[in-house]
Amino acid sequence: MRFWGMFRFTIGETIRRGTLIFYFCVATCFLIFFSLAIGHSPDNPGVITIFGSEFAHESLPELNVVEFILIQLHSSSVFWIILFGIFGVAGLIPGMLEKGTIDLFLSKPLARAELLMARALGATAGIAVNLIYFFVGIWLIFGLKAGVWHWGFLSSVIYVVYAFACFFSIVAIAGLITRSAGFSILIAFSFALISWGLELREKLFYLLWDNPVYHRLLDAFYYLTPQLNAMLANSSRVIGKDPLTPYSAEFTFMPFIYSLFSASLLYGLSIWYFSRQDY
């Protein structure tokens, strides 16, 4: 009851934030754009048109056009969607810690762990509302206008929301320690870059120093922190195989499982830190 009270409140606070309202408007613009762009060829109902022109790829005549568009759209946008999402809700934890707000929250019979987790889940749920709106919108447009109801694309939103929830663990601990939305965003964005680099550590960081200890440290850091890039790449693979990437990897749950552990560890550390602070 108390946890859900705070959870509901956080969703409401997230949705009412100016940045999230702005994202909602941007998403709406994209949806309008796609609904105007996508259509059928009047001569051949099986052919997809974009602004009236038939869509075909010269080198891949057998290409599943809708799947191709959805994969490209998904893989090129989810990373930025997550970052913009973080930008929109990074202030929730430092905002909770402001004098006058935290006193009220901590004076209620709500454990600090419950309070923190309700905020984190509320922020994720708030972002999820926006993501679901966008993904369902795209799915409906392709379904209604192109006749392709791609369930893989629709289900990929679950993986993106999951990736966001794991990634938010970085923002939560950064927000608790720095008590600043700006610093939390900076740390989260830096981590997103590092995560991308760690994903390619064998081809990138390993080459900097040929030392097994250094390599194992990089590996440890990779597995102990949420694997944002790997999760997002796999969320795109739910839609299908990218025809432009030869030998592209198959979908795997492993990054999601590793990230569950690392996010749990980070949320655990956040709770430990939060419960030992004076406000």
Added chain:
Amino acid sequence: MEALQTVDLTKLYRTGLLKRKNITALEKVSISVDQGTIFGLLGPNGAGKTTFVKLLLSIALPTSGTATVLGHSIGQRALKKHCGYLPESHRYPGFLTALDTLIFFGRLNGLPESTLKDKAKSLLELVGLKDWAKVKTKKFSKGMLQRLGLAQALVNDPKLLFLDEPTDGVDPIGRKEIRDILIKLKSAGTTIFLNSHLLSEIEMICDKVAILNRGIVVRTGIISELTAQKLIFNIQLSEPVSEDIKVSLSHKHFSLEFKDTNLIAALKDKSELNSIIDTLRASGIGIEGMTQQKTSLEDYFIQLVKGENEQ
């Protein structure tokens, strides 16, 4: 029975880059508050009043010492179910209306969903915000937010109410209304713990006070006992007192101050007053008027804190 009892409650804050420097916010504070009374905690800025309440509600964590609130040790969640708290600088989500704010805090207190709306409405009526129920709190003035804060603190029908500067920013009529609410709550059995700079208000409603200075309790007691330590009389005379009479009076009474036709006498008991009047009348000086000056809580507080700081 005590609603609240602390024994040697101490709080040190660690500051500095390496957190090696200690600042003592509270030092061995031992206070007990009886159930169903209004207790006032006084002290200059930075004395540790807010820290004391924060320790009791586990908003800050004590360095040493023990405390029990309504029979529960501090840190137990069950304690907070029966406590209400109005912090000094409270912020409410501006996107919520007054009614929604109270419903939200009711939820955080674990009140049943079915009762929340009615409870919120009745509290808004109690604090005089009935007509503002559907207005977003971002449009509220400081005084209105203070009233809403009081309603928020009462949402769970607390047995113990902590109020930190409850009338800050409230107009005189509003202050009177808040005082009346507190007196009504007291008569219903609620224990009220009041932190305030407004000593006149404390004097009006508190049964007992503690004075905190630099984290140490320097005095605890019933207000009437604290303020009745000295009897001061202002005597208006028909003519100035001659030097001979001054000397004669000074031999008998050591705390006399002469200002033209005024004599201010600080006495240990009322029998000394008759002796002064007899001496004056025997010298042919008439008494035109006489008023008793009672030491106000404010005077007492200022004298005490100044004295402590000079030591």
